[in-house]
Amino acid sequence: MDYKDMLKDIKNNELKRVYLLYGNEMYLKDYIISDIKKKYIDKAFESLNMIYIDGKETSTDSIINACETLPFMSDKKIVIVEDLPLFTSKKETSNLDEEELCRYLEKLNASSCLIFISNEAKIDNRKKVVKIIKQSGEIVQLLKLKDMDLIKWTQSIFSRNDKKISSTDIQYFLHQAGYYDASNNRTLYDLENEINKICSYLGERETVEKEDVKKGVIKSLQNNVFALVDALGQKKADEALSIFNDMILENEPIQLIFHMIIRQLRMLMLTKLYEEKGYSQGDISQKINVPTFVVKKLVSQTRNYSSSNLYMILEKALDVDRAIKTGKMEWKLAVEMFIAEISN
Known part of the structure; x- marks a missing residue:
């Protein structure tokens, strides 16, 4: 289930008894909670009908008690439990009795909506509590918009x-x-x-x-790397080295810069190969897992390179990486020599 499906549940007055929200895009979490407040919570009774619980400090009894108290002058009581250390594979100590919580979730009060929020990118689907939430309610992944x-x-x-x-x-x-x-x-x-x-x-x-x-807008590292690789393709060594040195002055780690250059070159290589096989930009987007507008940029950039040229550059990058890690070359000098050689 994604965030739009949960928004439909709210709009249609069809809230499930329990939800688990997790993922990196917490803006969507706040948007969902805001929508719930507008739909179900009277401001005059918000403190009675919308309960926030810190999952790191709570106990199973506290969660159950919050859900069992009936709503006041409202059809629904919303209980939000954030950062409960149950949903990931990380081992954290807590006051929770997981078995007791699982038993309660199977007979959750119909007048309450219990929303668990995990600010982690992943959850452990093997956990019993996660399986029960899937059966009794919905799990909502808060992914970046595309x-x-x-x-x-x-x-x-x-x-x-x-x-x-x-x-x-x-x-x-x-x-x-x-x-x-x-x-x-x-x-x-x-x-x-x-x-x-x-x-x-x-x-x-x-x-x-x-x-x-x-x-x-301050240019991101990825945009600087894109411009650097563009300069490489156009044989503009001075421009590429200037961009590289500007990134260093902005305190970007050289190791990360080189990693991002290789990543960009790999995406160019994949884009070039898929394009030569007749894949559409939409298909390429799914294949390399980047948005369509990024693929358009990559397709434009591939015109500066042949497939054999990209393969040779990636082989050279591997040699440079090996030379650095075996202590034969220093990071900054090695990357500068790589940029100069590829540009020429």
């Missing part, structure tokens, strides 16, 4: 600030902001902050232009 969902959300935040932006410039903004960078944990909250900065910069002006995005 493609049209992400574009629509971005458009809505700009609109909320009374600003207009084209779909093309939205994609440019998302690329610049680095929402899908493997090297960071950027969330929708981070994107919202970037949008607010751009809107403040615009002042009274309504339309957001590409240049506004360029000035308002």
Whole structure:
């Protein structure tokens, strides 16, 4: 189940008795809770009908007691338990009696909705408590938004600030902001902050232009790496080395920069091979697990390289990595020599 299905449950007044929300995109968690409050909770009785429990400090009895107390002047009582150390394979001490909680979940009070929230990227599906929640309610994975969902959300935040932006410039903004960078944990909250900065910069002006995005958003590591690999393909050694040294001045670890360069080259190689086999950009997106707008950028960048050229570069990168790890070369010098050699 994804977050949109849970929003439908709320809208249709069909809340299940128990939910488990987990994943990296906590913006969606807050959005869901906000929707529940609007639908079910009268502000005058919020303290009675919406109970927050710290899962790291609670006991099974506390959770059960909160659920068993009937709602006051309302059809539903919402009990939210966050960070309960039961849903992952990590071994953490707690005051919980897991067996007792499992027995209770099977006969949960119909007037209550119990929502567990785990801020972890994964849960342990082998756990008995997870299996029971699947049977009695729903498990909702809060993944990063993709493609049209992400574009629509971005458009809505700009609109909320009374600003207009084209779909093309939205994609440019998302690329610049680095929402899908493997090297960071950027969330929708981070994107919202970037949008607010751009809107403040615009002042009274309504339309957001590409240049506004360029000035308002600090380039992410992934974007710098993309520009560096682009310069490599165009044989612009000076530009590639300049980008590399700028990243070092921004305190990016050289090891991470080199790892990201190799990752970008691997994605280019895969994109090139799939494209030569006749795969559509949508298919390639699913194959290499990146958004469609990123694939469009990759397809554009592959025109600077042949398949054999990319294979040779990756082989060279492997040699450089081996030389560094065996102590034959120092990190900065090795990467600079790699960039210079590939550019020439």
